[in-house]
Amino acid sequence: MSVGVIASWQSAFRTSHPDKTFIEQAQEAAVGALKAAKMTPDDIDAIVFSLAPTFFMGVADADHWAVDAIFGAGKPIFRVHTGGATGGSVVHAAYALVESGMARTVLMVGAERIAETPDAQKVLNLIFDAFYERDMPLSTNTSVALAMSRYMQMHGVTEEDFAQTVVRHRRNAMKNPHAHLKGEITIDDVMKSPAIALPLKLFDICPRSSGSAAMIIGDTASLKRYQTRPAFINGLSGLSDTYWIGDRITPISRTDWSSFRLPEYVSRRCFEMAGISDPFKQIQVAEFYDPYSCQAYMQLEADGFCAPGTAARLDREGAWDVDGGAVAVCPSGGTLCTNPIAVTGLVRAIDAASQIMGTAGKMQVKNVRNALATASGGIGQFHCMTVFGAEPVHN
Amino acid sequence: MSIYVVGVAAHPATVVEKRYRLEEMVFRVSRAALENAGVSRGQVDHVTLGACDELDGRPISSMLMAAPAGGFMTDEMKVTDSGLMALCLGMARLMTGEFGLGLVSSWCKSSKTDIDPVMRLRGEPFLSRPIGIDGTVADGLFSQAVGMEFGIEEEEASRRAAAALRRAASNERALGHSALEAAAIQASPYVATPLRDLQRAPASDGAATMVLASERFLRNNPHVKPLARLTGVGWSIDSYQMGASRLRSLASFRDAWGRALTMANISLEMLDVIELESPTGWHEAAAVRALGIDDDRISPSGGTFAQNPLVCTGLIGAVEAVLQVSGQAGAVQRAGARRAAAHSCHGFAQQGNVVACFESVGGQTA
Numbered sequence: 012m013s014v015g016v017i018a019s020w021q022s023a024f025r026t027s028h029p030d031k032t033f034i035e036q037a038q039e040a041a042v043g044a045l046k047a048a049k050m051t052p053d054d055i056d057a058i059v060f061s062l063a064p065t066f067f068m069g070v071a072d073a074d075h076w077a078v079d080a081i082f083g084a085g086k087p088i089f090r091v092h093t094g095g096a097t098g099g100s101v102v103h104a105a106y107a108l109v110e111s112g113m114a115r116t117v118l119m120v121g122a123e124r125i126a127e128t129p130d131a132q133k134v135l136n137l138i139f140d141a142f143y144e145r146d147m148p149l150s151t152n153t154s155v156a157l158a159m160s161r162y163m164q165m166h167g168v169t170e171e172d173f174a175q176t177v178v179r180h181r182r183n184a185m186k187n188p189h190a191h192l193k194g195e196i197t198i199d200d201v202m203k204s205p206a207i208a209l210p211l212k213l214f215d216i217c218p219r220s221s222g223s224a225a226m227i228i229g230d231t232a233s234l235k236r237y238q239t240r241p242a243f244i245n246g247l248s249g250l251s252d253t254y255w256i257g258d259r260i261t262p263i264s265r266t267d268w269s270s271f272r273l274p275e276y277v278s279r280r281c282f283e284m285a286g287i288s289d290p291f292k293q294i295q296v297a298e299f300y301d302p303y304s305c306q307a308y309m310q311l312e313a314d315g316f317c318a319p320g321t322a323a324r325l326d327r328e329g330a331w332d333v334d335g336g337a338v339a340v341c342p343s344g345g346t347l348c349t350n351p352i353a354v355t356g357l358v359r360a361i362d363a364a365s366q367i368m369g370t371a372g373k374m375q376v377k378n379v380r381n382a383l384a385t386a387s388g389g390i391g392q393f394h395c396m397t398v399f400g401a402e403p404v405h406n
Numbered sequence: 407m408s409i410y411v412v413g414v415a416a417h418p419a420t421v422v423e424k425r426y427r428l429e430e431m432v433f434r435v436s437r438a439a440l441e442n443a444g445v446s447r448g449q450v451d452h453v454t455l456g457a458c459d460e461l462d463g464r465p466i467s468s469m470l471m472a473a474p475a476g477g478f479m480t481d482e483m484k485v486t487d488s489g490l491m492a493l494c495l496g497m498a499r500l501m502t503g504e505f506g507l508g509l510v511s512s513w514c515k516s517s518k519t520d521i522d523p524v525m526r527l528r529g530e531p532f533l534s535r536p537i538g539i540d541g542t543v544a545d546g547l548f549s550q551a552v553g554m555e556f557g558i559e560e561e562e563a564s565r566r567a568a569a570a571l572r573r574a575a576s577n578e579r580a581l582g583h584s585a586l587e588a589a590a591i592q593a594s595p596y597v598a599t600p601l602r603d604l605q606r607a608p609a610s611d612g613a614a615t616m617v618l619a620s621e622r623f624l625r626n627n628p629h630v631k632p633l634a635r636l637t638g639v640g641w642s643i644d645s646y647q648m649g650a651s652r653l654r655s656l657a658s659f660r661d662a663w664g665r666a667l668t669m670a671n672i673s674l675e676m677l678d679v680i681e682l683e684s685p686t687g688w689h690e691a692a693a694v695r696a697l698g699i700d701d702d703r704i705s706p707s708g709g710t711f712a713q714n715p716l717v718c719t720g721l722i723g724a725v726e727a728v729l730q731v732s733g734q735a736g737a738v739q740r741a742g743a744r745r746a747a748a749h750s751c752h753g754f755a756q757q758g759n760v761v762a763c764f765e766s767v768g769g770q771t772a
Contacts (some may be wrong), residue, residue, distance in 0.1 A: 015764060032532075034530075063461070063466070064459055064460070064465035064466055065459070066460075066465050069527070069531070070527065070528070070529075070530060071458075071459075071460045071524060071527040071528045072458075072460075072487075072528045073488065073530075074486075075528070075643075075646055075752075075753045075754070075757055075758070076530045076646050077641055077646075078644075078645060078646050078757070079645050079647065080648055083643055083662060084643060084644055084645045084657075084658075085642060085643075085644075085657060085667070086642065086643065087640070087641045087642055087643075088641075088642075088643050088758075089485050089486075089487055089491050089494075089495065089641065090485060090486045090487065091483055091484065091485060091486075092459070092466070092468075092484050092485070092486050093466075093468065093482070093484055094465075094466040094468075094469065094485060100412035100483050103483070104483060104495060104498075106502070107495065107499045107501075107502050108498050110501075110502040110503075110504075111497075111498040111499075111501030111502050113498050113501070113669075133426065134465055135465070137464055137465050138464065138465050138466050138469055140470065247504075248481070249480055249481045249482070250480065250481060250482075251472045251473075251477045251478065251479070251480060251481070251484075252478070252479065253451070253473060253478060254469050254470055254472070254473055265479060276479070284504075312517065315655040337767075387467050388466065388764065389468070389469040390469075392469055392472075393468075393469075393472075393482065395481075
């Protein structure tokens with residue numbers, strides 16, 4: 012069976028949406044995707060709800076609250092929550108429902124309202140172990156800063172190198188009507204932005220975004236009925252690493268946190284499933300989950316687009332540019348410009364699939380045959396990848 | 407494609423687990439399930455968790471819990487409604503043909519959780535929360551509605567709670583609550599009219615893990631013997647609004663059962679055992695009427711009154727169902743049980759329902 016994307020929708024993302032409630036945001040996304048697909052709620056067999064920690068919003072199990080708004084009453088629906096990886100896991104769960112034959116069509120929908128909490132970082136600080144790690148103090152920022160420092164030391168990469176990514180992503184985001192942060196900035200702007208956890212500075216870090224997104228996938232028959240140019244889901248893979256960051260930096264670690272090696276295992280399996288043997292040559296668009304400026308390079312290297320330590324040099328040569336590059340890295344501006352945690356992974360998938368379907372608007376990259384989307388959660392503990400293709404590799 | 411249950415384990419029923427931390431409980435249970443299946447953790451290629459951040463008391467609780475549950479360098483996902491929902495997703499993933507051996511794990515240390523505030527946090531902030539809706543009030547509204555719909559009297563709800571406690575008293579895997587007479591339950595105070603305190607199943611600490619395998623895995627690992635076949639699953643949800651028509655209809659309850667039975671290609675009459683998640687005696691009274699089933703097939707284990715680790719209860723019911731069709735249910739074994747189903751509910755006033763059907767693989771039924 013071939014499983015593919017029928018349609019999708021995403022909101023404009025910004026710090027908050029005071030004009031809408033959570034369920035109105037979710038409804039807007041569900042309606043948007045249904046309209047784009049020319050489907051009605053009755054055409055949807057099942058729903059997977061994309062919602063990460065509800066502590067950000069203050070309504071537990073908010074997916075239950077949204078049931079009526081997303082036309083879910085009387086349907087099979089469940090929520091997936093794998094932290095920041097949630098949206099990516101949602102795609103995998105929905106795929107399982109279709110591929111297994113349990114559903115012909117699945118609506119994935121979710122919303123993020125992170126600005127309801129005055130400081131999301133305080134919520135995120137609670138994800139760390141209460142006995143050993145929380146008091147260090149580890150936070151999402153400090154833990155990534157540690158990895159970034161080690162990566163810089165290992166490969167001779169500089170803060171200015173990472174700043175290139177920020178400049179490129181913000182420029183790409185200018186063509187993305189949904190992006191939260193966008194604009195022409197310089198490496199100097201990044202370098203002069205306030206220090207957060209050195210070497211991370213403010214511009215090296217994603218914003219806290221609110222908004223909603225939805226995507227509909229279907230089986231072979233549904234694709235024939237509703238979409239003439241689907242994005243086929245050709246590869247999926249996900250892995251869960253150890254909780255303990257200390258166990259990811261020892262000489263005998265299975266994965267190396269400083270180089271973000273978990274994606275290496277994930278991509279190997281995913282590419283095999285999708286029939287990708289040389290990602291540099293076969294994948295035209297990579298929508299990485301990269302909330303920090305260092306994480307695109309790390310994933311490019313872990314995924315085999317280039318050798319370890321070479322992503323920055325290739326960036327200087329323009330390899331990751333949308334125009335004229337070998338692989339368009341985050342033509343949407345990526346997570347660095349927009350991070351609505353509950354749906355970030357889903358947005359990555361939407362942006363990748365749209366490139367295949369030719370619906371990416373001003374972000375459209377020419378001649379895209381394969382595009383990937385990743386999602387990470389729990390300080391890189393959970394990582395998943397989806398490869399979309401213009402042609403199905405599984406019939 | 408057939409999916410098989412090859413191992414099960416549940417933490418010994420406990421009101422307050424003081425010996426082990428939550429992650430130790432779950433590690434022990436998943437390890438026991440793997441041993442029960444005769445497989446190693448390294449053979450597991452995916453893990454599906456059913457747990458609730460708010461009840462676990464930390465954001466993204468699967469970060470801490472995934473590895474103890476068996477998920478290290480494996481594909482892992484968490485659903486938040488019910489452990490039985492995790493079983494549904496675990497089954498779907500195996501049916502894609504891309505996985506061979508999976509763990510489904512669920513838990514809750516209810517004793518470490520201030521349950522009422524968590525339930526109040528589930529109320530939307532505009533109407534439900536200001537008027538004080540919580541789990542107890544929602545169950546009271548449900549009891550009132552199904553009482554009117556089906557003519558259920560308070561005494562019946564008390565009688566059913568007493569009967570469930572009696573059945574649980576025979577189950578070595580149950581909490582060991584004292585059996586109570588219906589009159590004593592009926593004399594307990596109202597908590598949300600017409601619901602009385604002792605008509606409710608008390609929350610407890612617990613964890614359960616089930617090992618699922620594909621046909622291909624079993625062919626390649628002939629030493630692994632299935633306990634049961636997982637033949638069908640179904641789930642559905644009702645409106646969030648607790649209007650009388652929604653509460654009376656049991657629409658998602660009926661829908662989930664219909665979907666599971668259709669997938670299993672069986673009728674309700676063919677089930678020998680039905681393990682219901684009944685948070686109160688009212689729920690069971692409504693369920694037997696909605697399904698049109700006899701009492702003698704309902705929850706031989708004592709069901710929710712045997713143990714009730716929130717979110718996890720449905721998966722424990724599934725463990726009991728598997729033990730029944732594999733002839734290993736001990737003192738509560740139903741002779742000749744070939745087909746059994748487990749049910750779970752979640753959300754305010756049973757908003758969502760989940761059902762899983764199991765079948766004997768032959769030769770092991772008592």
